[in-house]
Amino acid sequence: MINVLMIEDDTxxxxxxxxYLAKYNIKITNYEDPYLGLSAGIKKYDLLILDLTLPGIDGLEVCKEVVEKYDIPIIISSARSDISDKVIGLQIGADDYLPKPYDPKEMYARIQSLIRRYKKSTNTTESATANPDSDFRVDEKRHQIFLKEAPLNLTPAEYEILSYMIKQNGFSISREQLVYNCSSLKDKGSKSLDVIMGRLRSKIGDSSKNPTYIHSVRGIGYKLVG
Incomplete structure (x- = not known):
């Protein structure tokens, strides 16, 4: 799950x-009071969505303080149309600027893109697993996934999709989420995702009708259990 801190006085x-974002395993914790937001334990969040028109303090000042103290991606979300606000916000360290009003789908896409970039910049190559009790283990250094310590023979696309699902740790994942995060999936409207899921199920000994690991979630996409 992605945990987002939001400082926004429009409740x-x-x-x-x-x-909207909760459907994609993105949890928003919002504070109307910017001072409460600044003292909310920013380090525990993955991203900050920041309004500029706030009670008691300008959002640009909040942005400046966060940039000076924390390493967290920041998206400014504001109805202020002055181009200078956008320029200043980006100059003092905001990563993105999304003017209101906007479709929540666009904010979702911006969050996914920004989180992906941050993960790439801080990614380590150590062997990792999202859940120590999981039957799956991802060895990023060797580009290998193990099921009950037996190596799986996967194509690059299969590895990319399965490793992403493992890291979501049992949460539902939308088809759109997989497309945004897996470069192997270029066409949202194609059947390539269904084909790859079918191959993955076969390789891990799963059944689409009575699955052990990869479950279809109606109206959303998929969920990896175990």
């Missing part, structure tokens, strides 16, 4: 965005 707008 109705924050609630709408929160409800």
């Amino acid at each position: 109705e707008f924050a609630e709408i965005l929160s409800e």
Whole structure:
């Protein structure tokens, strides 16, 4: 799950965005009061969505303080149309600027893109697993996935998709989420994802009708269990 800190005094707008992003395993914790937001333990969040028109302090000042103290991606979300706000925000360290109003789908895409870039910049090549109790283990250094310590013979696309699902640690994953995060999937409208899922199920001894690991989630996409 991606944990997002939001500092936004429009509670109705924050609630709408929160409800939409929750479908994609993105949890938003919003603070109307920017001072409470700044003291909310920023290090435990993956990303900050920041409004500029806030009570008591300008959002650009909040942005500057966060950049000076923390290493966290920042998306400014503002109805202020002055181009200078956008320029200053990006100059002082914000990573993206999304003017209101916008479709929540665009914010979702920006979050995914920004998180992906940050992960690449801080990624280690050590062997890793998302859940120590999982039957799966990902060895990123060797580009290998093990099921109950037996190596799986996977294509690059299969490895990319399965490793992403393992890291989501049992949460539902939308088809769109897989497309955004897996470079092997270029065409959202194609059947390539279904084909790859079929091959993965076969390689891990799973059944689409009575699955042990890869479950289809109606209206969303897939979930990896175990």
